[in-house]
Amino acid sequence: MSDPAQTAVEEPVPPAAHSGLTAREVAERVDRGDVNDVPVRSSRSTAEIVRANVFTRFNAIIGVLFLIILVVGPIQDGLFGFVIVANTAIGIIQELRAKKTLDSLAVIGEAKPTVRRDGVPTAIATGGIVLDDVIELGPGDKCVVDGEVLEVDGLEIDESLLTGEADPVLKQPGDPVMSGSFVVAGGGAFRATKVGREAYAAQLAEEASRFTLVHSELRSGISQILKYVTWMMVPTAIGLIISQLVVEKDDWKEAVRRMVAGIVPMVPEGLVLLTSVAFAIGVIRLGRKQCLVQELPAIEGLARVDVVCLDKTGTLTEGGMDVTALRLLDGSDEPYVRQVLGALGESDPRPNASLQAIIDAYPDSADWRCTESLPFSSARKYSGAALNGPDAESSRWLLGAPDVLLTEGDAALAEVEDLNAQGLRVLLLARADRELDDPRVTDGVRPTALVVLEQRLRPDAGDTLRYFAEQNVSAKVISGDNAVSVGAVAGKLGLPGADAPVDSRRLPAERDAMAEALDRGAVFGRVTPQQKRDMVGALQSRGHTVAMTGDGVNDVLALKDADIGVSMGSGSEATRAVAQIVLLDNSFATLPSVVAEGRRVIGNITRVATLFLTKTVYSVLLAVLVVCSRVPYPFLPRHLTLLSTLTIGVPAFFLALAPNKERARPHFVRRVMRYAVPAGIIAGLATFAAYLLARQHYSGTGALDAETSAATLTLFLISMWVLAIIARPYTWWRIALVLAMALGFVIVLVTPWLQHFFALKLVGTTMPWAAVGIAVVASVSLELVWRWVGRRFPA
Structure with missing residues (x-):
């Protein structure tokens, strides 16, 4: 010293x-060149982003079909190609924005x-x-x-x-x-x-620290869907090509256009784009709140969480502490004890929060010298030092958890329990007779004083715990501190179950028994680092999706094993390295924003996926019906481009970015397909029925445009009803969105140059009203099937 x-x-x-x-x-x-030049990046490079968005399987398919249309013309039938270009550009721009946000945050958190x-x-x-x-x-x-x-x-x-x-x-x-x-x-x-x-x-x-696109249920589910779509596209496309060439043998260009029209809508290309855009915008939104997402699916993962394990120190409480009292136990002289505490504080070059509070309260004396030290370890719950005082007498001191240093039944423990029940943290200063490196150094220690510390509660912790309770997310406080003290702190913040804290030293080691105890309790104290890891595993064995928050080295193993690890920005480098999410502003209150962002992404992508896949199903069904009936395909590419834009593309973009607080649920593919398949079948059958009726009504007139227009009207109205179902629950802007898309179609029907551009013209009144009637019957069927599926296969 x-x-x-x-x-x-x-x-x-x-x-x-x-x-x-x-x-x-x-x-x-x-x-x-002997430099540590490992390129640590928080995101993909610009070239990788461009390559990932441009060179996709479906962009290649759409690109080939677009080139075919450029050959056979007219250009309005190639509108789908320009839509793909716009979608790809949007995806690149959004991910570049996310990259910029992540790179800047990574520098802050490095x-x-x-x-x-x-x-x-x-x-x-x-x-x-x-x-x-x-x-x-x-x-x-x-x-x-x-x-x-x-x-x-x-x-x-x-x-x-x-x-x-x-x-x-x-x-x-x-x-x-x-x-x-x-x-x-x-x-x-x-x-x-x-x-x-x-x-x-x-x-x-x-x-x-890389911004990775690792496994997620959402992405793997979409990939699975796209794989099935590819399998369906190949045989359907072959059959469609042959049938249209046979039907339109006198006009091969028309046959090719109809064939392209049948293939293009099978591709749910916008679904992949919207998923990437939704994730990227989520990263940007969280970045503005000083939240670094180190792995992209972490947003999705936290939305699926149903149990969040919280470390008390640094999460529910702020990092700093204050010494509020010093209670002598053996009649020692208080100035002497203060000097010992000051010397102990000075013996540790990197004090934790508790020791820092002691250092602040009891400055070191020049008369004391440290000859040996035992650093604090979260596993043993105490630190120590050998000191030479002013009387040159060497003494060994331990400072740590009273219930670890003292034997059960010691009189001092009763006073400690009373203090812990008030939410105060208590450390015991004790004199040891054995060498510090002796495994039994705590045997026979002589308690000297209790150091009472008050922890500073985070002002926003109570609101955050209430948010988790409202969202049906169980909060488990897991701490290395005394269980009663942790329970008192959690109780002040209103955590349900805080009145029954559990000492983890009494928890069963067997996983199933531990999981049962964890399900019952909410506050656990005296948890060792290995126990934290075991607790996470036990909860996961019960099917829970577990998030773990922490900032110290004792949290690293649990953070790594948890489904989602959340580290404070001020935490140790090791915790930040293994966590998927880093809260750079150290605010526990940011977690609800991360959860909400994940729920928005997953819930909304599930919604819009139903729109995209309904189109895929009815497109495949229409193509099969056309091949079997040997009639011209009812649409040109421009018709389906218009329909896709108004009933899927534009509304899906807004719906994908809307607020959504619904907790993410598993089985993404099953949940999407159970609605998309019946909706697509109803839409396909109704549209084909309207088309055949129109062909009979206009037979002998050669009015192919009139037949197509009637079928287009039916398909548009049914698709709008699907959109209206997906948009529920209604808000003013969702209603306005649906009405705006309907108005867009009306404008096309009543504007002469748009009629010509899109080859749409309703002829007469009988067939158009018949098309509307078929659409109404189909929409009622959709509603009934939708409700039946919801009851028969609850989410």
Whole structure:
């Protein structure tokens, strides 16, 4: 303390011996390329974004058909090609916007390791590390490159993310350090021996912060649907080509146009686009709230969550604490105890929140010297130090959880329980007779004082917990602190079940029994890091989708195993690396926004997918009926482009971005197809019936445009009814959207140049009204089937 040289006497290697590289040595290594130049990106590159949106299977199909139409003409039958160009451009622009947002947030959230240069500790970007740099380590720091340990101060490193071994490894000088591991206790320094792509973390670091399109039920479901559509397209297209060439043998160009018209609407190309756009806009919206989404489907995943596990410290409470009282237990002199606490605080170079509060309350005295230290570990729940006081008498002290340091039944525990019941945190200062490295150091300790700490509740935590309760999401507070204290804090915030906290040391180890206890309880204290991981697994075994929030190294394993890991921006580098979502503003209140965004995306994509796939079903059915009946295909490409734009494309875009608070439900494909298949069949049969009736009504007149117009009117009205069903529940803007699309079709029918452009003209009154009548019957059937399906196959 007063003498830095004396303080370091017990360290294996004095820090002064490792002053790090000089500026000249750094420059030499940079010139040689010995730099940690792993390209850590938060998003795909611009080229990858363009390539992913342009070079798709369906763009290739539509592109070929568009070229065919350019050959046979007229250009209005090629409108679908321009729609694809516009859709692709929208997708690229939105994802580039999301990339810009993510890249800027990644820079804000990027960890900067402390490196010694010219003997001065300096925080630099990970990419600025060079070979042989001396990198300092403290609790929560992630090892970003491979290296060799130079200095240790009770340095314990968790390598479980790499090796699967749960127990932390106590490091000594000369031991190897694996990049991707992280410090759980103590501190030290190591020399970088492998940097850049040679380091083991080259892949881990890049993957940890990359904006990825990994597995999600939504995307895999859409891919499955598109696979089925492709299988249906090939035989249907072949049959359609043959039938139209036979029917239109005197006009091959007309046959080709009708064939293209039959194939194009089978492709639900906008569904993939809208999914990407909805995700990208979700990322942008969350980015504005300082929420970094490190994996795209994390938005979707959190929307499916039905259990959220919360770490109390840093989530329900703010990071800082205040010492409110010091209660002596053995009649010790209070000034003496204050000096011991000050010396203990000074013995830890990287204090946690509790120790920092003690440091602030009890400054270090120049008369005390630390000769040995035992860093705090979340597994053992205490720290310690060997101190030489002003009387030169050496003493060993422990500071930690009273119920861990004291034996059951100790008189001091009753007072601790009373304080915990008030929501206060209590640490015990005790004198130990054994050496600090003795596994039984806590045996026979002499309690000296209770340090009472008050935690600062987050002002928005209560509202956030209420939001989860309203959304039927169970909140489980899982903390390493005393269960009664955690329950009192949760009770102040109004968490249901907080009045029955559970001490996790009494939880059964067997997974099913643990899961049953977790379902019953809401607050769990004295949870070890491994127990947190086991709890997440137990909940998942019951079919729950689990989100885990945390900010400390004791949360890393649970964050990694949870379906969705959420880290605070101020949390340790290790937690930020494994989390899918990072709250850069450290606000727990941002979580409802993330949940709401996920629900908006999934709920709305399910809605619009029904629109797109209804079109696919009736298109396939119409093509099959045409092939079997050997009649001209009822539509030209321009007709279906108009219908798709007014009944699917434009309304789907608005519906996909609308608010939606409905909790995401599983079985995406089944839920979409159970509506799309009957709706598509009804629409296809009704449209074909109207077409055949029109052919009979206009027989002998050669009025193919009149026949097509009647069929188009029927299909438009049925598609509008499908849209009206999908748009429920109605709001003013949803009603306005449906009416605007109907008005658009009316304008086409009454405007002469648009009639000519789209080859639509209703002839007479009998057949148009018959087409309307068929559409009404089909719409009533749709409504009845829709309601029956909803009752027969509830979501």
